[in-house]
Amino acid sequence: MIVFVKHIVRIVILIFWATIIYSFLLLPYLEKFFVQENKYLCVYTWADRIDESVLKGFEKKTGIKVYINHYESNEELLTKLEKMPYVDCDIILPSGYIVQALAQSQLIKPFEHHRCDFISRIYPSFLQSHDVRDTYSVPLYWDVLGIGYNNKKIDVDNASLKMVFDRDEYKDKKIGMIDDSRQSIFLTALYLGYSLDSFSRDQLRELRLLLNKQKQWVGAYSDAQQGYYLASGTFNMVVSEREYICKEMQKHDFISFALPTEGSLLTVDRVVVSSSTKKDEWVYQFINYLFSYEVLKQHCEKFCLLPSCKDVYESLDQKYIGIKNFSPETPLFKTLKSFKNILTHKQINDFWVKLKAA
The missing domain is CATH 3.40.190.10 (Periplasmic binding protein-like II)
Incomplete structure (x- = not known):
């Protein structure tokens, strides 16, 4: 009888600690379900693209929490979204060349440019692809x-x-x-x-x-x-x-x-909207926030990124660009190819x- 009780106690202890550990691992995923009014967005992006302080600033301003998920390659992203359509995803920052594949797989929806207040600030050379990229995305970094x-x-x-x-x-x-x-x-x-x-x-x-x-x-x-x-x-x-x-x-x-x-x-990181999202209003709030002058410049200076917006690019110190006399309006840029x-x-x-x- 004593041996049996000891086994029961051991099993209870194991279940207790397994529950604690499992709950801890799931905490980042469960947290978003307890955010007030479920005001949250899920963004898939490369590492070193969005600063944590920017996410906190956006949440403070709008009450919308943003969860970041990183991926290692565009192909990994495409495969994950195709094989796991139930993944919670609202916004994606992929490379330009994979946008067509995402669109053909119906994983993203046409981009609503009229909801954005920054389009006129983007270098025209990034808006002249004349293909599916213009329909489904906007350029953010290059x-x-x-x-x-x-x-x-x-x-x-x-x-x-x-x-x-x-x-x-x-x-x-x-x-x-x-x-x-x-x-x-x-x-x-x-x-x-x-x-x-x-x-x-x-x-x-x-x-x-x-x-x-x-x-x-x-x-x-x-x-x-x-x-x-x-x-x-x-x-x-x-x-x-x-x-x-x-x-x-x-x-x-x-x-x-x-x-x-x-x-x-020439590589271009673009912003696309997941076809599964039902939070379009919040999605475009965050996209406009990402393209705001202050936020875009902060990211470019912290991560040495090149912005698609002319006003931010022209404000950057040369140390963040690394190439003299170089911009999307110079002859050197025309030697680049997609x-x-x-x-x-x-x-x-x-x-x-x-x-x-x-």
């Missing part, structure tokens, strides 16, 4: 892919993709390469002079062969760590998005960033797996 380098060790008068793909052009120690299959394919195709509208099977094979050859002098594949590699002296040159290099440029005067003379990739979603996720994934396994 960035460019380029070459970060140690200006004390490397003399770069004219940065070129030859420095990335031709060993004879860069004989220093190993380089840091972006760990993004899509962006790597784009840069390699640009270097080889391929059309960016479609690739033949033979061209895909040539792209992989060149990237495989390049592996001999690639010290590491990374994204967010590229600035660190320069600052620590691990590499004297890296291929990276400007954002990561610009953050380190503010701390170290020996770090610089340049766009290749051949041109480069990369359409011409390859399936499977094609891109298979390409990268074969490259890494070689």
Whole structure:
């Protein structure tokens, strides 16, 4: 009898602690159901795009609480929303190239531009895609892919993709390469002079062969760590998005960033509205808040982002931009190119797996 009682006590204790732990893990998800009048929004975005203080400021101003959910890639986001349509989601900040796929899967609704007070502040060049992106989204941030380098060790008068793909052009120690299959394919195709509208099977094979050859002098594949590699002296040159290099440029005067003379990739973070949301009034309140001059400038200065709004961009100190004499209205901007979603996720994934396994 005593043994039986001990077993019962142990089971009760286990159930008690399991309930406590489970409740703690679910707390962030359960909290929103107890917010007054259920005034909350769920936003899916990249990391380092929305500051916590901005969320608190919006809640204080409107009484609407905003929950942030991060994702690692556009493909992960698309798959999650397709496989889990019941996910609580109101606003998404994806890359421009995935907007068409989101729209085709009926995961987002047409954007109601008339409910926004900031459209006239956006650079016209970001509103002239003349496709589904204009119908379903608005541009918020943008960035460019380029070459970060140690200006004390490397003399770069004219940065070129030859420095990335031709060993004879860069004989220093190993380089840091972006760990993004899509962006790597784009840069390699640009270097080889391929059309960016479609690739033949033979061209895909040539792209992989060149990237495989390049592996001999690639010290590491990374994204967010590229600035660190320069600052620590691990590499004297890296291929990276400007954002990561610009953050380190503010701390170290020996770090610089340049766009290749051949041109480069323009990436745009856009705002879309989930087709499942029933909170359109609150959704557009938050979107207008994100685009307000003060909030947009705060984010750009904290995260080294480039804004789509002209007034904010022109107010930024050069240290937050990282490229001299550069804006969406300069000739240099016209050398940038977008990369359409011409390859399936499977094609891109298979390409990268074969490259890494070689």
